Amino acid sequence: AQSVTQPDIHITVSEGASLELRCNYSYGATPYLFWYVQSPGQGLQLLLKYFSGDTLVQGIKGFEAEFKRSQSSFNLRKPSVHWSDAAEYFCAVASTTSGTYKYIFGTGTRLKVLA
Amino acid sequence: SAVISQKPSRDICQRGTSLTIQCQVDSQVTMMFWYRQQPGQSLTLIATANQGSEATYESGFVIDKFPISRPNLTFSTLTVSNMSPEDSSIYLCSVRLGAYEQYFGPGTRLTVT
Numbered sequence: 299a300q301s302v303t304q305p306d307i308h309i310t311v312s313e314g315a316s317l318e319l320r321c322n323y324s325y326g327a328t329p330y331l332f333w334y335v336q337s338p339g340q341g342l343q344l345l346l347k348y349f350s351g352d353t354l355v356q357g358i359k360g361f362e363a364e365f366k367r368s369q370s371s372f373n374l375r376k377p378s379v380h381w382s383d384a385a386e387y388f389c390a391v392a393s394t395t396s397g398t399y400k401y402i403f404g405t406g407t408r409l410k411v412l413a
Numbered sequence: 414s415a416v417i418s419q420k421p422s423r424d425i426c427q428r429g430t431s432l433t434i435q436c437q438v439d440s441q442v443t444m445m446f447w448y449r450q451q452p453g454q455s456l457t458l459i460a461t462a463n464q465g466s467e468a469t470y471e472s473g474f475v476i477d478k479f480p481i482s483r484p485n486l487t488f489s490t491l492t493v494s495n496m497s498p499e500d501s502s503i504y505l506c507s508v509r510l511g512a513y514e515q516y517f518g519p520g521t522r523l524t525v526t
Contacts (some may be wrong), residue, residue, distance in 0.1 A: 330513040341505055342456075342517040344414075349512060388455065392513040399444070401515060405455045 300325050300393050304404035311379050312412045319374040319407050321389030330392040331372040332401075333363055337385045345387075348372060359383070384411040415440050415510055417518035425524045426496055433492045434521045436506035441486035444509035447479070450520070451502045459504075462489050496525045 303322045311317055323329055330349050334342040346357025353365040363374045372389060389404040416439040426432050436445065444463055448456040459479055460468040468481040482490045493500055501524050507515040 332514060334517075339522075341417075341519040342507075344514060344516065347514055394513070399509065399513070400446070400458055400461065401456075403455045 300391070300395070300402050302389050302391050302402050302404040304387075304389055304407050306407045307405070308408050308410065310410040310412060313381050314378050317374075317376045317379045317383070317409070319387050319389075319409070321372045321374065321404060322370050323372065323389075323391050324370065325391050325393070325402075327395065329372075330394070331363075331365065332390045332392070333357065333361070333372075333374045334388045334390065335359075335385045336388065336406075342388065345374070379409075379411055381411045381413060384409055415442070415508055415516050417506065417508060417516060419504075419506060419518040419521050421521060422519065423522040423524075425526060428497050428525055430496055431492055431494045432496065432523060433490050434504055434506075434523075436489045436491070436518055438487045438508050440510075442508040442510065443486070445483065445489045446507045446509070446515065447481060447489070447491045448505045448507065449502045450505060456505065459491070493523065496523075498525045501525045 301324045305320050332347045333345040336342050345361050346355050348355050348365045356362050361376050365372050387407045390401045418437045420435045447459040450456050458471050459474045460470045462468045462481050462483040464483050464486050480492045503520045503522050505520045507517045
């Protein structure tokens with residue numbers, strides 16, 4: 299079955315520290331992968347996406363993610379976290395099986411940033 | 414990307430009533446989606462709304478409870494009917510743009526009392 303797993307429900311980091319949010323997927327075909335951020339009371343903003351090619355993708359707000367097919371992972375990273383990065387982060391895969399298209403979302407990781 | 418707006422941004426409704434949520438996009442799009450996000454949860458797809466065809470509902474969601482209209486390529490509505498407190502959620506619309514990505518509206522926060 300197709301699925302996306304975000305193992306960490308909550309993560310707390312200090313401002314200026316590095317960040318890695320984990321995402322594992324289960325998908326039989328070529329995965330189209332995304333990371334979104336949801337600030338409190340807001341909709342979802344697309345941070346970055348991976349379709350093919352270079353496995354290290356750069357996104358907005360200084361985020362990057364690395365696609366590792368052997369590990370079925372697409373982890374999100376940021377070298378230095380800012381207080382404004384406190385938000386909920388969602389990993390998603392676009393499912394295109396059986397001629398249909400839809401997203402499968404992970405359960406989300408809530409990031410708290412300590413001053 | 415696209416600019417997506419939703420109305421209302423939030424509402425408090427009495428149980429048994431209905432609320433219609435509007436989603437407007439600044440460009441023409443074929444595929445629009447409606448999601449529900451219950452408190453502290455991830456997003457759950459309610460239905461896919463393609464212009465010119467009936468909406469396709471996901472398992473657990475039915476048209477009588479969540480009727481959807483898609484009159485043109487820039488607009489859609491979702492109605493939450495006969496509401497109960499369990500319908501208290503954030504409702505988000507999204508559009509498919511480009512190859513596979515979706516862009517989301519700001520959401521409608523619904524509280525049912």
